[in-house]
Amino acid sequence: MLVERLLIIGVVTLAVLLVWAGVRYWLAYTVRSLGQKTPFAGLVPTGKPAVVAFTTPGCRECYFRQSPALARLADAVNDQITICILQAADYPQIVTQLGILTAPATVVLDARGVVRHVNLGFVDTPVLLQQIGLLTREVATRQTTVVG
Incomplete structure (x- = not known):
């Protein structure tokens, strides 16, 4: 038994x-x-990394958990990144292209607008900081290499 x-x-x-x-x-x-496609071209400005959060009108987790995490992220990085919140229903082609199945969902873009991470469900500030931190170091290394 x-x-x-x-x-x-x-x-x-x-x-x-x-x-x-x-x-x-x-x-x-x-x-x-x-690859190097930029599905958010024209929606999210380039030049610095970005976090795009997808939400839906009835998503309680988006409101009570993801939005505060994004606010903490904004406080932690000042103006070093762009944070955008989009309604998933308004961008069905992007949602389908990225395989987003649930809200909340977050997408991390590099400074060129290329997708680097797709997170399904709630993602807390430390994870987003880690994902953005890696991109920020990539950008800094690339700029140092080009300049030096």
Whole structure:
């Protein structure tokens, strides 16, 4: 009886891990398949990294969790990045192209407007800071290389 329960728990855990890994792989594939495309051209200014948050009118998590996290991000980085909040229903082509399945969702762009990260669901400020921090260092390194 105990062995059967442990086996069931193991199988369910393995299934959850496989689904999680599949979603992570799919998101990475989506970002890689975009290459140097800029799906937000004309919507988000270039020249500095950006975070684009997708929301829906009835999304309580967007209002109570993602919006405060974005406000903390804005406070932490001052004017070093652009933060945009878009209604998902207003941009169905971009939502489909990026594989966004849920709200909230955030997309991290580099200074050229190229998609670097797609986050499905709530993402807290430290994760966004890490994703933006990597891009900021990339941009600084590239600028140093070009100038020096």
